Amino acid sequence: MESAETQIRFGILGCAEIAKKLSRAITLAPNAALYAVASRSSDKAKAFAAANGFPPSAKAYGSYEALLDDPDVDAVYVPLPTSLHREWAVKAAEKKKHVLLEKPVALNAAELEEILAACESNGVQFMDATMWMHHPRTAVMKELLDDSERFGELKVIHSTFTFAGGPDFLTNNIRVSPHLDALGALGDVGWYCIRSILWAASYHLPQTAVALRNPVLNDAGVILSCGASLYWPDGKVATFHCSFFTSLSLDLTVLGTKSSLRVNDYAGPFDEKAASFHVTSQFGFGKPLVREEWVACELPQEAGMVGEFARLVAGIKRNGCKPEKEWGVLSWKTQVVLDAVKASIDRGFEPVEIVT
């Protein structure tokens, strides 16, 4: 662990369920420290800090503004409902706080562009909280996909993220509220599907998105279940399905001309200490070779994410580095595809061209 002097001091805006996981991650990341939490009530903030391993010296603020006004906060983690992201991410950037923003990052790409512009003009780091990007398995899998000798040419990607929310979730959770998380399942879990597809496709944007029919929306028009197909000019095809109705699935399958990759827990490894993926190859019409590869994980993926974010922040804070813009680009590409899928649903499953 680094000394308290060199650790990046985090403030958390809001006491969402997911903030518990991130509090633990900040504790585990050697270069990060829990410094403050804010809620709309200081009692709630105090209770959260006490229950989630904050040190006794930590600050518990009764307003988000107060936390942002604390000059000792280096960076904020923003797990607020999506409809509040633009306001608070922009305010945080304006207070020179580096921004780790929960996904979906915004209600649409235009909002995200405002956030990214605020981060850029204030010289702060932006990163979205897509944790699995930081699991060591992700890099090992990417080596396979990038190896044309082993993997060949990428042709087909299929991704899912579903969970069965249950009756209470489907009625009361903020993720089904049009005022809080208007993108519903598409924003909450479809985000991962789209990111996984873009990741596999080396972040080349598809040209066209066509939503699958039979999406399910609640009475307020929030998506509870949907899917889409995506198309690239070189012939690549991807499909995904995301849902709040269906038992847990986190499947990613990538088919190449020489082998194929399968992982059934891509966004959240079922085992924190080690994760695997399967590679299937066949030579001619011979017996297929199926290999399972395991990748050890010293820290949970969310701690790896916090560590990477804090490393970038420390570089800016101490070494005069520029913010790494690539993370904003990945968020933006994900949001652009998400917007296109949403537009295709809104237009009765018409193809939507992704023009950038």
Added chain:
Amino acid sequence: MESAETQIRFGILGCAEIAKKLSRAITLAPNAALYAVASRSSDKAKAFAAANGFPPSAKAYGSYEALLDDPDVDAVYVPLPTSLHREWAVKAAEKKKHVLLEKPVALNAAELEEILAACESNGVQFMDATMWMHHPRTAVMKELLDDSERFGELKVIHSTFTFAGGPDFLTNNIRVSPHLDALGALGDVGWYCIRSILWAASYHLPQTAVALRNPVLNDAGVILSCGASLYWPDGKVATFHCSFFTSLSLDLTVLGTKSSLRVNDYAGPFDEKAASFHVTSQFGFGKPLVREEWVACELPQEAGMVGEFARLVAGIKRNGCKPEKEWGVLSWKTQVVLDAVKASIDRGFEPVEIVT
């Protein structure tokens, strides 16, 4: 093994590559026997019989007609190119031969209806050669899907069948010839995808088929790679992808509200002696439970298929049973969906309603 007296005597029409596998299957099935093979040249038929375990007494005919005229042939297996199915399956039925027909069964549902009508009016059994239907794993998986306590309600199905044919295959194989197998990859491997989807959906036909964009056709218009999405009135969604370009994949994923089923070799188990599938369940937001279930297989699935077909034939031949019509219904439903996908490709990926 049954006595030679009671075994069903098979004649094979044509010496296709797949006929080698079926010859072995007929040898392995206790209630079936290799009796005759026909080719357009008797030398070729003799060589095939000698190389594929036919008994010395077996007949090697230089024409398909001659085999059909042999009164001792009970049943024929027809591995001819698809464009010849209608002619020879109908002729076989008219000669009172029971018909085990390679897939795709016909170029379209109208052709298949002629074949089924000929089988019905001549009182012979029809079955298509979709081998995996007869693997014991298939029945065990179906028990899971049918168990609403364990599996819940079926929501999403995804299936693939791809293999990398290679340059010679893509140029010269009969499966890319417009005159022999005009349905290309959709008929050859898409057949399995569609059947697997219908199987999972308890053979309820989807209402709408929408082809995925980016299919690949050769200069003669034969499909080398394509996919589709399928929609049921109750909200179920299925997607599939089939291809001659992509490394081997035989994935079937079925997502229910309580658990999900995954199998990565559904149509052709990688191990002949035992095959597995994975069931993933999650209770609330707890840790997912992933279980691999193994099913032993005494005989290869194609021998199981031959055995089941021969059992039905024996019932008709000796006990006055009626032909089991269900197998023709399954073929017909598969072909109807295949036709709709083909129509959607032909119509620029428009939705095609499946009206029956």
